[in-house]
Amino acid sequence: MGKRQLRIFRTDLANHQANLPGREANILLTNQTTLHGYILKLDENWLFIRDLRRKEHKISLTEVEEIMLDRETKF
Secondary structure, three states: OOEEEEEEEHHHHHHHOOOOOOOEEEEEEOOOOEEEEEEEEEOOOEEEEEEOOOOEEEEEHHHEEEEEEEEEOOO
8 A cells, every 4th residue: 555645734733633633743843853753632832742762742833844644545
């Protein structure tokens, strides 16, 4: 199966807020650092994720450039 990327930019986060918790994602920060992990919670000012080493991170939404999600396709 193939994969497609869904890119959610900072300005669109409010529209996707309900669908993000529990999803595995790559988070691109404004300093060009990428974090990988599972989204725990997203509120008006903060994004909470847990990385693969089970460490939790609290990231200000002003530092988030975009969130990238992978989804499988049928082909």
